[in-house]
Amino acid sequence: MSAWRRRRRQSKGIEKENDKNKDESIESLFQQLNASNDFTHFTFQYEKCSLVIGYYSTLIDSEILHRDVFPFLKDLDVISSLPTLLPIEEVILTSDTSVIKNNLLKGYILLFDVNNMDQVGLVKSDVDRTRQVSLPEVEFSVVGPKESFVESLDTNINLVRKRLPIPEFVIKELTVGRLSKTRISVLYIEGIANKENVNTVIQRLSNLDFDQITDSSIITQLIQDNQNSPFPQLIDTERPDRIASAVGEGKVAILVDGAPHGLIGPTTIFEFFSAFEDYYLNWVVASFFRLVRFFAVLFSILATPIYVAVLTYHFELIPKDMVATLVTSRSAIPLPPILEAFVLELAIELLREAGARLPTKVGQTIGIVGGIVIGTASVEAGLTSNVLLIIVALAALASFTTPVYQMGNTIRLIRFPFLLMAHYMGFLGVAISFCYLLIHLLKLTSLGRPFLEPFYPPRVQDFKDSLVRLPFSLQSKRPIQEQTQDTMRFKAGKAKKNDDPKRS
Amino acid sequence: MEEKQKQISPFLVFFLVHAVQMGVGVLGFQRTIMKSAGNDAWMAVIAAGILINVIIMVMYLLLNKQQKDLIDIHKDLFGKWIGGFFSLIWIIYWLMIGLVVLRSYIEIVQVWVFPLINIIMFSIIILILVYSTVTGGFRIVTGISFLGVVIPFYIFLTFFFPIEYANFRNLLPIWNHSVQELSVATKDMMLGYLGFSTLLMYYPYIKNPKKSQKWAHLGNVLTLGIYLFILIITIAFFSEKQVGKQIWATLSMWKIVELPFIERIEYIGITSWILIILPNICLAVWAGSKGIQKIFNLNHKKVILFILIILLCSTAVIQGREDIEKINQYISLLGLVLVFIYIPLLTILAFLITKIRKGKASNG
Numbered sequence: 012m013s014a015w016r017r018r019r020r021q022s023k024g025i026e027k028e029n030d031k032n033k034d035e036s037i038e039s040l041f042q043q044l045n046a047s048n049d050f051t052h053f054t055f056q057y058e059k060c061s062l063v064i065g066y067y068s069t070l071i072d073s074e075i076l077h078r079d080v081f082p083f084l085k086d087l088d089v090i091s092s093l094p095t096l097l098p099i100e101e102v103i104l105t106s107d108t109s110v111i112k113n114n115l116l117k118g119y120i121l122l123f124d125v126n127n128m129d130q131v132g133l134v135k136s137d138v139d140r141t142r143q144v145s146l147p148e149v150e151f152s153v154v155g156p157k158e159s160f161v162e163s164l165d166t167n168i169n170l171v172r173k174r175l176p177i178p179e180f181v182i183k184e185l186t187v188g189r190l191s192k193t194r195i196s197v198l199y200i201e202g203i204a205n206k207e208n209v210n211t212v213i214q215r216l217s218n219l220d221f222d223q224i225t226d227s228s229i230i231t232q233l234i235q236d237n238q239n240s241p242f243p244q245l246i247d248t249e250r251p252d253r254i255a256s257a258v259g260e261g262k263v264a265i266l267v268d269g270a271p272h273g274l275i276g277p278t279t280i281f282e283f284f285s286a287f288e289d290y291y292l293n294w295v296v297a298s299f300f301r302l303v304r305f306f307a308v309l310f311s312i313l314a315t316p317i318y319v320a321v322l323t324y325h326f327e328l329i330p331k332d333m334v335a336t337l338v339t340s341r342s343a344i345p346l347p348p349i350l351e352a353f354v355l356e357l358a359i360e361l362l363r364e365a366g367a368r369l370p371t372k373v374g375q376t377i378g379i380v381g382g383i384v385i386g387t388a389s390v391e392a393g394l395t396s397n398v399l400l401i402i403v404a405l406a407a408l409a410s411f412t413t414p415v416y417q418m419g420n421t422i423r424l425i426r427f428p429f430l431l432m433a434h435y436m437g438f439l440g441v442a443i444s445f446c447y448l449l450i451h452l453l454k455l456t457s458l459g460r461p462f463l464e465p466f467y468p469p470r471v472q473d474f475k476d477s478l479v480r481l482p483f484s485l486q487s488k489r490p491i492q493e494q495t496q497d498t499m500r501f502k503a504g505k506a507k508k509n510d511d512p513k514r515s
Numbered sequence: 516m517e518e519k520q521k522q523i524s525p526f527l528v529f530f531l532v533h534a535v536q537m538g539v540g541v542l543g544f545q546r547t548i549m550k551s552a553g554n555d556a557w558m559a560v561i562a563a564g565i566l567i568n569v570i571i572m573v574m575y576l577l578l579n580k581q582q583k584d585l586i587d588i589h590k591d592l593f594g595k596w597i598g599g600f601f602s603l604i605w606i607i608y609w610l611m612i613g614l615v616v617l618r619s620y621i622e623i624v625q626v627w628v629f630p631l632i633n634i635i636m637f638s639i640i641i642l643i644l645v646y647s648t649v650t651g652g653f654r655i656v657t658g659i660s661f662l663g664v665v666i667p668f669y670i671f672l673t674f675f676f677p678i679e680y681a682n683f684r685n686l687l688p689i690w691n692h693s694v695q696e697l698s699v700a701t702k703d704m705m706l707g708y709l710g711f712s713t714l715l716m717y718y719p720y721i722k723n724p725k726k727s728q729k730w731a732h733l734g735n736v737l738t739l740g741i742y743l744f745i746l747i748i749t750i751a752f753f754s755e756k757q758v759g760k761q762i763w764a765t766l767s768m769w770k771i772v773e774l775p776f777i778e779r780i781e782y783i784g785i786t787s788w789i790l791i792i793l794p795n796i797c798l799a800v801w802a803g804s805k806g807i808q809k810i811f812n813l814n815h816k817k818v819i820l821f822i823l824i825i826l827l828c829s830t831a832v833i834q835g836r837e838d839i840e841k842i843n844q845y846i847s848l849l850g851l852v853l854v855f856i857y858i859p860l861l862t863i864l865a866f867l868i869t870k871i872r873k874g875k876a877s878n879g
Contacts, residue, residue: 324628324629325628325779325782327778327779327782328777328778328779329778330773330774330775330776330777330778331778333776436629436637436640437628437629438628438782438786439624439628439637439786441786442787442789443641443644443789445790446644446659446793449659449666449790450644450647450648450651450655450659451647453648453651453655453658453659453662454647454651454655463658466662467658467661467662468523468524468527468658469527469661
């Protein structure tokens with residue numbers, strides 16, 4: 012008997028202590044919150060209770076507070092009746108301080124009765140201060156939808172979900188970042204996307220330990236397979252239609268709160284050279300554009316190095332008729348070809364960098380002034396030959412045709428090792444650099460899938476949408492690259508069938 | 516059998532077999548075989564190709580039965596020590612193939628492009644490429660073999676230019692050489708086909724290896740086709756005496772190619788050839804390093820590094836045409852013995868021993 016009493020007393024003591032803890036923690040929470048000047052709290056005396064209201068004035072919409080919360084509070088008798096009283100669906104009743112803290116920081120209003128602290132109410136009244144959905148700027152297309160992502164995750168998901176109104180389209184949300192607590196969503200279609208890919212993405216994201224995630228490009232850098240490679244291994248896009256179609260293809264997409272760009276994986280290198288507009292154009296035209304772009308990339312990487320190699324070592328290669336042109340343009344130039352090329356290449360890079368840092372209007376002016384004035388002046392001053400000027404300008408232009416911005420940067424960067432090797436060993440140097448590039452690309456993977464596919468491993472079926480884009484009637488199968496669960500996109504026969512009435 | 520992730524599709528064996536056969540030999544095989552067989556040398560090319568196909572068949576007989584690579588077969592049949600010794604001979608043979616390809620390529624570069632090239636520096640740069648490929652694993656080696664066949668294929672288009680000046684009557688009269696002369700030429704031609712025996716090492720890395728046999732044969736046939744194509748053009752383009760003076764007849768043929776935007780196509784050819792020899796060296800080094808790693812149980816990366824340093828030193832030691840010719844002779848001799856005598860013997864022996872063991876097992 013006595014033992015039972017003792018135990019009971021002990022348990023009561025613990026309960027009391029618990030209560031005390033809770034009080035203290037709400038008090039200490041208030042103390043912590045009060046340290047910030049934008050935290051507002053005040054007490055209201057009503058007939059039945061005295062309410063404390065607290066919120067971050069910068070996070071909430073005061074209109075909601077005045078219109079949907081205050082007028083209803085005078086009828087309140089206990090906190091637990093809050094959800095039925097207010098015309099707002101998202102009301103949380105809790106006593107857990109960590110929940111309180113997190114939700115206050117998300118834009119909730121805290122409400123509690125001073126006399127009854129067991130339960131506190133949290134009312135959602137956050138304000139989303141982001142811009143409106145606007146035109147895509149980086150991946151603009153003449154044909155096709157003109158919506159682009161904004162900085163709000165919910166808006167972005169809405170843009171994608173509108174295009175995929177099926178319950179199989181699933182979104183898994185995670186929170187990453189010790190300081191930023193960024194919401195990250197993984198989007199895929201159940202039954203199409205390969206489970207392994209989805210798990211890889213979720214596992215890599217949940218393993219991340221980083222303080223601030225301010226943009227999706229940080230996520231790319233943190234979770235891609237080879238972080239030391241200059242090549243991005245996840246496509247970055249601002250077009251919701253691109254994300255929707257990629258998800259439909261069996262890929263996995265990642266959207267980050269606060270980032271106007273989504274990520275797609277697994278990808279291949281050829282996808283970086285396909286603009287989404289290709290799907291809106293006739294397949295012949297689209298294939299032609301893709302080939303042009305691919306040729307542009309090769310030209311952009313190889314043109315200047317070949318010029319340097321030929322003029323440094325292999326002048327025998329120049330045909331008779333072309334000798335005169337080259338000799339007259341180079342005869343007065345005191346610099347060796349490599350320096351000549353470096354000066355011009357660096358000038359172009361400077362122009363690009365200056366243009367990127369300056370406001371748009373000034374940037375354009377700088378581009379014109381720099382391009383024309385510096386170019387002509389350096390030729391007239393005899394520092395560079397005009398043949399090289401043409402080559403370098405064309406190469407720079409060619410590098411801008413890459414539809415994905417990140418890849419364009421890479422293309423411009425890898426030209427420089429080629430240049431150096433061309434100077435050191437001529438054509439052999441260029442060939443060696445090219446081999447090294449190939450080996451590097453062979454080794455790269457995107458979420459564990461080969462990056463150079465369908466070229467290697469050779470998969471004839473996937474060529475239909477890589478270097479060229481064949482007609483949709485041939486695209487009935489999803490790419491092998493994604494190893495999808497459901498491999499058929501649609502029935503090939505049905506798409507071709509034509510029920511038009513016959514005209515005589 | 517290896518893990519599934521490391522394995523390759525069976526049809527890639529086509530490229531592996533072809534890539535390792537195509538080496539520097541294509542650039543100058545004509546002189547050696549036309550010395551004895553003259554305008555009938557094309558028969559020697561076909562004969563050699565067919566013989567190689569027979570050997571590939573024998574190799575598949577052995578491998579399909581055993582389902583493991585050469586090192587394990589040796590260990591199984593002869594025990595750790597003697598088996599290891601035999602394996603070492605093969606490894607040395609493969610590494611020598613890699614060495615001779617690298618050194619001959621450097622020689623061509625030296626003669627045709629950069630007379631004053633720093634041999635050591637150049638080999639270091641190429642060996643760095645080899646290192647980064649081989650450490651990537653067998654899939655990467657296969658990848659570079661595939662690309663090394665597909666990308667430089669445009670080169671063979673340039674061989675249509677000499678046809679303009681070719682005189683195909685040079686091929687006549689057919690069969691004006693004795694069988695003996697032809698067999699000597701066939702023996703000399705074998706060097707151009709060697710290297711395919713690396714199949715003995717990468718067999719466990721093939722998915723459904725039995726299906727890969729036809730691809731191996733086809734790869735060999737492609738090599739045969741290319742040799743034949745080039746040889747017939749050479750016979751038609753040069754007279755027999757001219758060929759005798761050309762160490763690299765293929766390269767000499769390129770000299771007459773003239774395009775509106777470029778002259779001296781042989782520079783492009785030699786440069787692109789780097790992508791053809793790279794898989795060759797990579798596969799040889801891979802087979803050698805994998806063998807050493809398996810015999811001595813060492814770290815693969817360290818073995819590769821060790822092998823590459825040895826290759827580097829050897830390229831520096833070999834000086835001039837005579838040394839290269841000598842090594843070529845040794846290799847073709849060693850290759851002939853290993854491929855035409857050792858492999859059939861091993862196959863028979865393996866059959867007998869497994870039969871005896873089975874008999875013992877069922878008796879006891």
